[in-house]
Amino acid sequence: MIGKSSEKVVLVAGGTGGLGHAVSRAFLDDGARVVVTYRSEAEFAALKDAADAEGALLEGDAVDVTDAQAVEAFVGVILTRHGRLDAMVNTVGGYAGGLKVWETTPEIFNRMLDLNLRSGYTLARAVVPAMLKQGAGAIVNVAAKAAVDHAAGAGAYAASKAAAVALIDSLAADLKGTGVRVNSILPSIIDTEANRKAMPGADFAKWPKPAEIARVILFLCSPAAQLIHGAAVPVYGGG
Ligand SMILES: NC(=O)c1ccc[n+]([C@@H]2O[C@H](COP(=O)([O-])OP(=O)(O)OC[C@H]3O[C@@H](n4cnc5c(N)ncnc54)[C@H](OP(=O)(O)O)[C@@H]3O)[C@@H](O)[C@H]2O)c1
Numbered sequence: 001m002i003g004k005s006s007e008k009v010v011l012v013a014g015g016t017g018g019l020g021h022a023v024s025r026a027f028l029d030d031g032a033r034v035v036v037t038y039r040s041e042a043e044f045a046a047l048k049d050a051a052d053a054e055g056a057l058l059e060g061d062a063v064d065v066t067d068a069q070a071v072e073a074f075v076g077v078i079l080t081r082h083g084r085l086d087a088m089v090n091t092v093g094g095y096a097g098g099l100k101v102w103e104t105t106p107e108i109f110n111r112m113l114d115l116n117l118r119s120g121y122t123l124a125r126a127v128v129p130a131m132l133k134q135g136a137g138a139i140v141n142v143a144a145k146a147a148v149d150h151a152a153g154a155g156a157y158a159a160s161k162a163a164a165v166a167l168i169d170s171l172a173a174d175l176k177g178t179g180v181r182v183n184s185i186l187p188s189i190i191d192t193e194a195n196r197k198a199m200p201g202a203d204f205a206k207w208p209k210p211a212e213i214a215r216v217i218l219f220l221c222s223p224a225a226q227l228i229h230g231a232a233v234p235v236y237g238g239g
Helices: 018-029 041-057 068-082 106-134 155-174 193-198 210-220
Strands: 009-013 033-038 058-062 087-090 137-142 180-186 232-234
Touching: 009 018, 009 068, 009 106, 018 033, 018 041, 018 087, 018 193, 018 210, 033 041, 033 068, 041 058, 068 106, 087 106, 106 137, 106 155, 106 180, 137 155, 137 210, 155 180, 155 232, 180 210
Parallel strands: 009 033, 009 087, 033 058, 087 137, 137 180, 180 232
Antiparallel strands: none
């Protein structure tokens, strides 16, 4: 579609989740070898089934991406096995809302920072040295519209996503001129099964689809996007 990813090796963290599944499928359809982190064996099996013939290009492991040592070891295995890592997409994240800041427990606050900020840090820390050696690589970190639009009742979520964008922005400055590109994307509500269950009365047609967002991520990781570095790309749709 955008330039075949054949022989490319792509790590999709959270690659069996609502958005992650579509991102993994997009890279598999494009001919890339895709290595995912997952938490549920059943979700990994479902992704393999859905990928059909391309499922042969899918690998994965149950890795806690908030654990820096586990992520480092996981990336080490990918590099030993394949000798390269062309792209990394972080789709791990979590949401906590409906709580004013003073009602937010330290546990919820820490969970937001772990899932939405620490995940991007541990993954970038593990993959960037290999990409620097290659002199090439692309990273996309999934933040959220909430990073720039700070609604009531979602202080911990908004702060964690805003910090994630700042981290990636600073990483982009660190990587200037190296051939390694890094960008954030900012979805609003995505049309996932979980959101349909949580908001049954909503107009689902208005929500961007995971496959549509996956196409933007595929583009950002492709040579066609070589001029895009340090961006935070809104993917809210025009509706
Ligand atoms: N859905 C939306 O409307 C929306 C809107 C704006 C931004 N976003 C962002 O988009 C990204 C993807 O969202 P999504 O809806 O696809 O979420 P999701 O369905 O929950 O997918 C996230 C995946 O990451 C996994 N995960 C959770 N904690 C992990 C950990 N410590 N280590 C490894 N994997 C872990 C989840 O496993 P479990 O399912 O087992 O927890 C899940 O498979 C997130 O960053 C989210 O914040 C989503």
